[in-house]
Amino acid sequence: MQLTFSPALGEQTVLRAAPAASGRSASQSILFIATFDSRESLQEAQRDGIKVEVWSDVPAGGRLPGEWGAMQFGTLEPGSVLRPQVTGTFALQDTKEEGGLAEDGSLYVHLKVPLSDRVGARFSFTYRLVYPSGHVQWLGEFGKNGELVVERGLPGVDLREGWNISDDGTYRTHAFPGDRVLGHLTDPEAWSCWLWKESSIPAFSGTVSGTEGQAMVLLPQPNLREVNVSRPLVFVASDSATLRITEQGKIILRSSSPFARVAFSVLEHSRELLKGITALCSGEVLALDDVSAVLSCRPAGADLPIHLIVLPAADNVGKRPAIPLWPSALPKEAAGWDGLALSFPDLGTPKFISGPVAGREQLAVLGTSGGELILAPVHTVDVGAGKWEAALLSPHKEPFVKVVRAVPETLPTPPPSPPLSRASPPQPITPTPRDEIPAPYPGIAASATPSPPTSIYRRRERVSQLRRAPPSSALIPHRSPHTLRRYLHMLLNVVLWLWSVFVKALATRVVGESLTRRISGLIGLALLKTTPPPSPRTDSDDRVEAREEAGEEPMRTPDTIDANGIPGVSMKEADESPIVSIPSPQYAVRPVREPQGVTSPPHVSLAAIVPFQPLESLTLFLKGCGPLKEVHAKMGGKPGPQPTSTNFDDGLRLTFEGIEEGGPLEVTINL
Numbered sequence: 001m002q003l004t005f006s007p008a009l010g011e012q013t014v015l016r017a018a019p020a021a022s023g024r025s026a027s028q029s030i031l032f033i034a035t036f037d038s039r040e041s042l043q044e045a046q047r048d049g050i051k052v053e054v055w056s057d058v059p060a061g062g063r064l065p066g067e068w069g070a071m072q073f074g075t076l077e078p079g080s081v082l083r084p085q086v087t088g089t090f091a092l093q094d095t096k097e098e099g100g101l102a103e104d105g106s107l108y109v110h111l112k113v114p115l116s117d118r119v120g121a122r123f124s125f126t127y128r129l130v131y132p133s134g135h136v137q138w139l140g141e142f143g144k145n146g147e148l149v150v151e152r153g154l155p156g157v158d159l160r161e162g163w164n165i166s167d168d169g170t171y172r173t174h175a176f177p178g179d180r181v182l183g184h185l186t187d188p189e190a191w192s193c194w195l196w197k198e199s200s201i202p203a204f205s206g207t208v209s210g211t212e213g214q215a216m217v218l219l220p221q222p223n224l225r226e227v228n229v230s231r232p233l234v235f236v237a238s239d240s241a242t243l244r245i246t247e248q249g250k251i252i253l254r255s256s257s258p259f260a261r262v263a264f265s266v267l268e269h270s271r272e273l274l275k276g277i278t279a280l281c282s283g284e285v286l287a288l289d290d291v292s293a294v295l296s297c298r299p300a301g302a303d304l305p306i307h308l309i310v311l312p313a314a315d316n317v318g319k320r321p322a323i324p325l326w327p328s329a330l331p332k333e334a335a336g337w338d339g340l341a342l343s344f345p346d347l348g349t350p351k352f353i354s355g356p357v358a359g360r361e362q363l364a365v366l367g368t369s370g371g372e373l374i375l376a377p378v379h380t381v382d383v384g385a386g387k388w389e390a391a392l393l394s395p396h397k398e399p400f401v402k403v404v405r406a407v408p409e410t411l412p413t414p415p416p417s418p419p420l421s422r423a424s425p426p427q428p429i430t431p432t433p434r435d436e437i438p439a440p441y442p443g444i445a446a447s448a449t450p451s452p453p454t455s456i457y458r459r460r461e462r463v464s465q466l467r468r469a470p471p472s473s474a475l476i477p478h479r480s481p482h483t484l485r486r487y488l489h490m491l492l493n494v495v496l497w498l499w500s501v502f503v504k505a506l507a508t509r510v511v512g513e514s515l516t517r518r519i520s521g522l523i524g525l526a527l528l529k530t531t532p533p534p535s536p537r538t539d540s541d542d543r544v545e546a547r548e549e550a551g552e553e554p555m556r557t558p559d560t561i562d563a564n565g566i567p568g569v570s571m572k573e574a575d576e577s578p579i580v581s582i583p584s585p586q587y588a589v590r591p592v593r594e595p596q597g598v599t600s601p602p603h604v605s606l607a608a609i610v611p612f613q614p615l616e617s618l619t620l621f622l623k624g625c626g627p628l629k630e631v632h633a634k635m636g637g638k639p640g641p642q643p644t645s646t647n648f649d650d651g652l653r654l655t656f657e658g659i660e661e662g663g664p665l666e667v668t669i670n671l
C-alpha cells in the first residue's frame with residue numbers, strides 16, 4: 001500500500017486569502033488529499049480498519065490557534081441543500097448523490113477556515129496511520145513537517161501591481177487607452193465563464209480561453225481538487241473598456257478612454273459589482289447569500305420572458321452540490337401572475353407551476369455550476385370545457401389573452417316578396433294640372449301657392465350640405481381629432497423608408513449592429529404609438545357603397561344651383577313641370593319572420609408586442625388545450641407564418657419560424 005499526499009510533507013504551501021468587507025469574516029476551504037496507489041489498496045485498508053489522519057494546528061473544528069489535533073480522511077460529502085420533504089421539484093441538472101469511493105481512490109479532509117483574519121500566519125501539519133490495535137504510524141520525519149503560509153490574494157489568480165483594495169474587499173484599478181495586462185490565471189483550464197455584453201443575454205462558456213466582454217463571472221470547474229480551493233470571481237469593466245482572457249490565461253483590459261476602470265472581487269462579497277452587471281441587460285440582483293446568487297436579465301426591447309442566471313457563491317467542494325431556486329428569489333412582479341413557466345434556454349420541456357408561488361418550497365434545483373432559467377407568466381383562460389394555460393417564452397411585452405365565446409349571430413331579415421296576383425292592376429297615369437290638385441283633407445282648401453314636392457326639399461337639403469362642407473384633404477379627414485397624429489405617422493413612414501434603404505447599412509458599419517437595432521426599434525415604436533384609430537364611417541359612406549353595389553351611378557355635384565337652392569333645376573322649370581300622382585303599391589300580407597341565427601365557434605386570442613428585430617423563432621406553449629382546429633398568426637396586421645406543433649407531457653408547443661421583423665403579434669386559436 002502506497003500513499004501520496006497533497007500538500008506534501010517537507011514543503012511550504014501558500015494559501016491565498018481573499019480580502020473580506022470590513023467587520024465581516026469569511027471562511028475559505030482547504031483540502032488535504034490522500035491518494036492510494038489503487039482502489040484495491042484503498043478497499044483493503046478499509047477492510048483492515050486502518051485510518052488515515054492529518055495531524056495539524058490549523059484552527060478548525062473548534063480548536064484554538066496553536067492547538068494540535070487529528071482529522072480523519074474520508075469521502076467528500078455531496079453538500080446538497082435539498083430538503084428531503086420536497087417532492088416534484090423541477091431538477092434542471094442531475095443532482096443525484098454519488099455514494100461510494102472516488103474513481104481515483106482518493107480520500108479528503110475538508111476544512112473551512114477564516115483565512116482573511118490570519119494573513120501572515122503559518123500552520124504546520126503531518127500525516128499518520130492509526131490501526132485498530134491503537135498503534136500509530138507517523139508518515140513524516142522529525143523536522144520535516146509541512147507548512148501552510150497565509151498571504152493576501154485570490155486562489156488561482158496572480159495579479160500585477162497597481163491594484164487598490166477597497167473597504168468592501170474589492171480590487172480596483174484603471175487603465176489608459178490600449179491594452180493592459182491585469183494578471184493571469186494559474187490554470188486557465190480550471191475555470192468556466194459567464195460572459196456579459198451590453199444589451200444582450202449573458203452566455204455560458206465551459207472554458208475561458210478567448211472570451212471577451214464587459215463583465216465576467218469565473219467559476220471553478222466542479223471536479224477541481226486543489227489545496228487552496230478557488231472561489232467564484234466577478235470582473236466588471238467600465239463602459240469604455242472590455243475584458244479579454246487569452247489562451248495562456250492572461251487577463252487583459254482593452255480601453256479606448258483614459259478614464260477606463262475595472263473592478264473584481266469574490267462573488268459572495270460583490271453585490272455592488274453584480275448590480276453593475278445586471279444593469280447591462282435591464283436586470284437586477286434578486287438574491288445573494290452563502291449558497292448562490294440569482295440575477296435577472298431581460299431581452300433587448302422586451303419585458304418578457306425573464307432570464308434567471310443562478311450562480312454558485314460557494315466553492316465547489318463536494319461531488320454534486322445542488323443549488324436551489326426559492327420563490328423569494330423571483331422578481332416581485334411574479335407574485336401577481338396566475339402561474340409561471342420555467343424552462344431551459346433551449347425551450348425543450350417547460351415546467352408549469354399553477355397558482356401563486358408564495359409559500360411554496362423549492363421551485364427548481366440546479367447543479368454545481370448553476371445555470372440559466374427562462375421565466376414567463378402563465379395565462380389561465382376558461383374555455384367552458386376546461387382551463388387552458390398559455391405561456392409565451394419568446395421576447396415580447398404587453399401580453400394579453402382573451403377568449404371569444406360562442407355567440408349567436410343574427411342574420412338579416414329577407415326583403416318582402418313582390419306583389420301577388422290578387423293586387424289591383426296598375427292604373428294609367430295621367431298628368432294632372434296644378435290648379436286641379438285636390439286638397440289633402442276634406443274641408444281644407446289647397447294653398448294658393450302650393451308647396452314644392454318632397455323631392456325638391458331633399459334636393460335643396462343636399463345642396464345646403466354641399467355648400468356647408470368645406471374642401472378636405474385626401475390624406476387627412478376634415479376636422480379629424482387625430483390630424484397631427486396622422487401627419488406624424490406619415491412622416492415617420494418616410495423616415496423609416498429612408499433609414500432602411502440608405503442609412504441602416506452605413507450605420508451598422510459605423511456604430512455597430514447593437515445600436516443600429518435600437519434605432520430601428522425606436523422608429524418602429526414611434527410608428528406604433530402614432531398609429532391613428534380608423535376614421536368612423538358616416539351614413540353617406542354607406543349610401544355611396546350601396547349605390548355602387550347596386551350598379552347605380554353615384555350622386556354627383558350639380559352644375560347649376562339657382563337662387564332658391566334647387567340644384568340643376570330653376571324655380572320656373574319646377575313650376576311648369578306637371579305633378580304626377582302615383583298610386584302606392586299594394587302588397588300581400590306576409591307572416592312576420594323571426595330573426596335567424598348561427599353559432600360561431602369559440603377561439604382564444606393571444607396578443608403581444610414583439611421587439612423590432614429578427615427572431616429565429618417564436619415559441620408558444622399551451623397546456624390542457626386538447627386538439628386544435630386552426631391556428632392563425634398575424635404580425636403587424638399581416639398574415640404570419642404557420643406554426644409547427646410538438647407535443648410535450650400534456651401540452652403542446654407551437655413554433656413560428658422566420659419572424660423577420662417585430663411588431664404587434666396576434667395568435668388566434670380556433671377550438
